[in-house]
Amino acid sequence: MNRLDWFIGVLFSGALLPLTSVAGSHGAGNPDFSSDQSTLVAIKEALVSEAQATESKVINTSWLDAQGQLHESLMVQSSMRVRGIQVQRYLDEIQKPRVEIALNDKQGLLPECFIKDDHLRRTVRILPAEMPQGAVTGLDQTLAASASLLSSKLFTYFNESDYWYGKGQLHKTGHYQSLVSGIRPNPARFELVVAVTKGTKPKDHKKKRVPGSDPVSLFFRGKPSVFTEDWMFMAVHLTKVKTGEVIWSATSNIRVPLRPVTYTSQQLPDAMMSQIQAVVNDWANTLDEYAMCQPVNFQLTETDGRVEIDGGITAGLAAGDRLLVIDGERIPSRVLEPGTLAELSLAQVVSVEADSATIQYAAGAQLTDATGKVALPF
Known part of the structure; x- marks a missing residue:
C-alpha cells in the first residue's frame, strides 16, 4: 500500500x-x-x-x-x-x-x-438509500430489494472492518429532521449515500430472448408472464461531514435477469445477488486501501x-x-x-x-x- x-x-x-x-x-x-x-x-x-x-x-x-x-x-x-x-x-x-x-x-x-x-477507525453512517421519484415499470421491487441488500452488505463491511466504525442507520424521519435542523444525532465523521435507478444496456450486449416469445408460442400460449432482461445502475459516495467534501465515489451497472411477473415481495435472483456481492467486495477493497494509505x-x-x-x-x-x-x-x-x-x-x-x-x-x-x-x- x-x-x-x-x-x-x-x-x-x-x-x-x-x-x-x-x-x-x-x-x-x-x-x-x-x-x-x-x-x-x-x-x-x-x-x-x-x-x-x-x-x-x-x-x-x-x-x-x-x-x-x-x-x-x-x-x-x-x-x-x-x-x-x-x-x-x-x-x-x-x-x-x-x-x-x-x-x-x-x-x-x-x-x-x-x-x-x-x-484508529473512521466513524461512518449509511444514510437512507436514494430511489427514483416515479415508478419504474417492472423494476420497482427489484430496485428496492437491491438498495436494501446493498446497504446491508456495506453496513456489515463497516462493522467488521479494522479501519471503519459503522454507526447505526438513520430512519427516513430522523434523516429528514437532521437535514432540516442541521443537528445529527449520534454524529459520524463520514456519511455514505447509496443510490439505485434504472441502468442502461451496454452497446455490445446481446439481449437475451424471452422463452416462449416465438410466434408459435405466442399464438397458442399468449405473451409470457415475465419481465424482460433489464439493467440497474448503482452509485455510492462517501462524504466528510465537517467539510462536505466527497472523498470517494463509485458506480456500477449490473444486469437484471429475466424474472416472473409478480406484485408481491420476491427474493432477488441469485445472479443479481452474486453481482451485488462482487461489487461490494470491490468497493470494500478500495475503502480499505484508502483507509490504509491516507492518515x-x-x-x-x-x-x-x-x-x-x-x-x-x-x-x-x-x-x-x-x-x-x-x-x-x-x-x-x-x-x-x-x-x-x-x-x-x-x-x-x-x-x-x-x-x-x-x-x-x-x-x-x-x-x-x-x-x-x-x-x-x-
Whole structure:
C-alpha cells in the first residue's frame, strides 16, 4: 500500500531522542513540555530528511561521440531549497554524531514508543438509500430489494472492518429532521449515500430472448408472464461531514435477469445477488486501501476557548494521546514549504467523549487559529 512515506519517516525518527511520554501510551496527566518539545523536533527532523531524500535524484546519461566511443555520466541533482533559520537548524542537528548514537540506543524501543494509526477507525453512517421519484415499470421491487441488500452488505463491511466504525442507520424521519435542523444525532465523521435507478444496456450486449416469445408460442400460449432482461445502475459516495467534501465515489451497472411477473415481495435472483456481492467486495477493497494509505486526521474547532476535534472513543482516541497539528491542505500534496515547519504544533488529548475530544497545547506553534487545521496521530 502507498502509505505516506513521510509518516513512516516520522515513526522511525521517534528513536532519535529519549522520550518519556509517547503517542502509544494512554493516560491522563499534564504534558511534559521538554519531552513534547523533543518529540516535535524529532518529527521535524524526519520531515526535513524526507524532503532532502525525495528532492534529490540521480541522472545517468549515456551517448556516443563522432568516433563511436561510448560515454557515461552520473550526476546527482538536488532541487531542495533551504530557507530560514529554523529549517537550517534541523539540518544541522541531524548531522551531529550524538543523533547516530541515540538512534542506535533506541532501536529496540521503537515499537513501544510509537504506534501506527491502524488502531484508529473512521466513524461512518449509511444514510437512507436514494430511489427514483416515479415508478419504474417492472423494476420497482427489484430496485428496492437491491438498495436494501446493498446497504446491508456495506453496513456489515463497516462493522467488521479494522479501519471503519459503522454507526447505526438513520430512519427516513430522523434523516429528514437532521437535514432540516442541521443537528445529527449520534454524529459520524463520514456519511455514505447509496443510490439505485434504472441502468442502461451496454452497446455490445446481446439481449437475451424471452422463452416462449416465438410466434408459435405466442399464438397458442399468449405473451409470457415475465419481465424482460433489464439493467440497474448503482452509485455510492462517501462524504466528510465537517467539510462536505466527497472523498470517494463509485458506480456500477449490473444486469437484471429475466424474472416472473409478480406484485408481491420476491427474493432477488441469485445472479443479481452474486453481482451485488462482487461489487461490494470491490468497493470494500478500495475503502480499505484508502483507509490504509491516507492518515487519519481530525478536524479542529474552537469552542469557548477550548480546542476540540471531531473524533473520540469510537474512533479509538484516549486521554493522553499526542497529536500533530498541521494545515489540512498540506496532506494531499505532502509538500511542506520552507518555513512551514515552524507552524507545526504538538497537542495532547485531555478529555474524550464518544465522538469528540478536547486537546491542549503541548509544544511548537500556539493553537491560536484552528481554521483549516487537522490533528494527525503519529
